Amino acid sequence: MDLSAGDCDRGRGVVLNSRVRIEVPAGSGFGRTHLPYGVFRPMGEQPRVGVRLGDSVIDLAVALDDPMFAQPSLNAFMTQGPQCWREVRERVTVAADAELPAAAVHPIHAVSLDLPIEIGDYVDFYASLDHATALGRMLRPNGDALLPNWRHLPVGYHGRSGTVVVSGTEIARPSGQRKTDSDTPDFGPSRRLDIEAELGFVVGAGSPLGTPLGTGDFDAHVFGVALVDDWSARDIQAWEGQPLGPFLGKSFATSLSAWVTPLDALAKARIPLPPQDPEPLPYLRDTDPWGLDIELTVAWNGQVVSTPPYRRMYWSPAQMLAHMTVNGASTRTGDLFASGTVSGPERAERGSLMEITWAGTDPVTVNGVQRTFLQDGDEVVITASAPALDGTRLTLGEVRGTVKPA
Template identity: 80%
Template sequence: MSSRVRIDVPEGSGFGPTHLPYCVFRPLGEEPRVGARLGDSIIDLAVALDDPMFHQPSLNAFMTQGPECWREVRERVTAAAESELPAAAVHAVRSVRLDLPVEIGDYVDFYASLDHATAMGRMLRPTGEPLLPNWRHLPVGYHGRAGTVVVSGTEVVRPHGQRKTDSGTPDFGPSRRLDIEAELGFLVGSGSELGKPIAAGDFAEHVFGVALVNDWSARDIQAWEGQPLGPFLGKSFATSLSAWVTPLDALTEARIPLPAQEPEPLPYLRDSAAWGLDIELRVEWNDQLVSTPPFRRMYWSPAQMLAHMTVNGASTRTGDLFASGTISGAERGERGSLMELTWGGTEPVELNGVGRTFLEDGDEVVITATAPAIGGGRLRLGEVRGRIAKAV
C-alpha cells in the first residue's frame, strides 16, 4: 500500500486551503504538470485528482473548460488538501522548477491608476493638465508583446535602443533609465467570439485568475519612440509574470467598491458588481522595501478593462493576459515605478545608503502582495522576481 501524507500549513503562510494558487512545475528529471500550492508544498493534481488534464505543460487545457469546471476542480482540490494525499502527489516548493504557468495568447497593458496617470502627466506635461481628456472616459491601454512574457526569476537583459540626446537627435545603446512597473495581471480562461463583446457583468465568467506582473520599462527608449503612437520597444523586451495564479474565487473577501468615477462611465462600462480589489503590494529593490502600492485605489476595474478591450468586437482566447498598468497610491511611498519614486530621476531613493534612480546591472526587484483571505487572515499572491543582466 502506498504511503500517504498530510500537508501541514505554517501559521501565517498565506497559502492556506482557501487560497490554493495554481502553477506548472517540474520535479527533477520529470515532465511538467499542473499543481496547486498548500503551505510550502505543491499538490500534483495529475496524481491527486487522477486526471490527465493536469499532466500538461500549461494551465490552458484546464482554463479553457470554463467557470463551472474551475469551481468543480477547486472544490476537489480543497477536499484533497484537507485529507491525506498519496506521497507521490506532494512536492516541496523548493525542490521543483516552476515554469510559465500559462501559454500566453495576447497581452494588453492598461493605464488604470489615477494616481499613476496623474503623476506621469505632471512630469511629462508640467505646464498643462496632467490627465488627457479621454482618461476619465475609458480605460487607456495598448497591446504588448506576448512572446516576451517570462516567468518570475528569469533574468532581464538590459535592452538596446535609440535614446534622445540633448542635441535633439538620437544615439543608440543600452537603456540608461531602466524601470519597473508593479502591476496585477488577469488571465482569460474562457474566451469570446470575434464580434461579440464581453459585458462588464460577465467578467467572472471569463477570467480564471490573477498573478503579479512586473512590466519592465526602458524610459529613455520609450520617451523617444513613443510619439505619437505610444509604447513599443521600450516595453516589449520583457514582462515578468508570477509562477503562481490565484483563482478569482480565492479573492471574494478582497472585493470592494471602486473609488467614485466622475463623470459616470458610458453604459457599457457600468457594472453593479464590486470589482475593486483590496490588494496591498510590496516592492523590494535589492532586498530593501521601497514602495507599498495599494490596488484598492485603482480607478478602472478589471471588469471595465475587459469590457472595453472587447467592446469593438475583438475576440479573446484562453491564455490572454491583461495587466492593470502601474499600481500607485497618493503618497510617495506608494508609487509603483521608479520613474515616480524618483520623480523622473531628480529625487534619488536612498538604497542601502546610496542615492539611486534607475536600475543598474545586477539589481534585483521582487514584488509581493497580500489580500484578505476567506475565513480571515491574509493570503499571499505568488511573488514576481527579476534580476537585471548586462546588455549583450
C-alpha cells in the first residue's frame, strides 16, 4: 500500500476562496487541536466526510476540494495510511484557522450523523483489571477472581460487526434463553439489560494475512478512537456463556460514537500503563506508552452514575492489536476493536450496571428511584474528555442510546 501523499495532494488552493470563519465557543471540547472526523448528511443531500469544529461541521470535500471525502464512510481516506492522515490533519488545521467557503460549513444541529466507518471485523477485549476482578468476585465468590490466563494476555472475543450502530440509534430489548434458578432456561425479553462503557480503536491501514503486528506498529495502523457502548443482556449471557463466552447476549447491538478522534489529537493524553505483573511475553511488551488519561462519564436518564477512569486499564490498545494479530490474523480498514468495560476500584468508577449494582443486589438511586438494570424508555449517555494539545480538554463524541421494547 502506498502511504505517500499521492491521493492527499489535491485542491490545496480552494480554501483561499473564503467567506466564513468558524467561531469556537469558550470551553468547547471540539477546538482546533481536536478536529474529530465523522460522516454527516446535510438536509436532502448524500452523506459525506466532515470534521467537527466547535458547533459546526466542515465539509472536507468542499473545503479541501477533494472527492475522496464525498464518501459515505471514512474508509477511503483511512486506507491511505498515516502519512496521508497527518497531511490532511495539517490542511484541516490551516483551514480551521482561516475563512472557509460558506458551502463547506454546516451547523451541527442542521445535519444528521451516520456511522463514521464501514466496519469489517469487531473484537471486544476485557482489559480492565478492576472490571475483571469485580466480575470474577461475583461469578466465583469462593474462587480466584482472575482466571490464570488473565495477566498473561489481553482476553477478547469476536463480536458481530453488522449490529454496530451509530450513537442515537434506539436499542431494542433482546429476547433469548434466560438463566433461571434451575437447570432449565425460560425464553423472553432480557430482564437484566446492561451497558458497558468502553473505548473503541479504529483500524485505518490494514495488514495482510500471515503478518503479525507488534506493539510498535500501533500508530501506523490505528487511525483513531471513539466511544463504545457494548449493550449486554446479562441473563442471556449467563446461560449461554458456558463454555465459549459471549454470543447472543452481546451481538444484538453495540453503539459507536459518530465522531472518531485521531490519535494525534490525544498526544497529551498518553501516559505509561500501570505496572504489569508478571512481565508480558516479548511480543506484548509495549515499545511506547499507550496508556491514555481519558475520563469517561456514564449518565442514566440524565443522572451521572459513574466516572470510569481509562488511565487504570491494565492492557494497552497496542498490546491488544499485537495479540489480535500474533497468530497471523489480518486486519482491514474499518476494523474496530474495543477495550472492554472501563472501570475503577470504587463504585462510582464502575463502567457497567452489573458492577455498580453488584449483579442487582445493591440498587442505585436514579432520579429518586431504586434501580438495578435498564427498563424500556431508559436512556444512557456515555461521554469522555482528555487533555488537549492546547492545555484545555477535548471532548470525545458521545455515545447515546434509548431502550425500546422487545
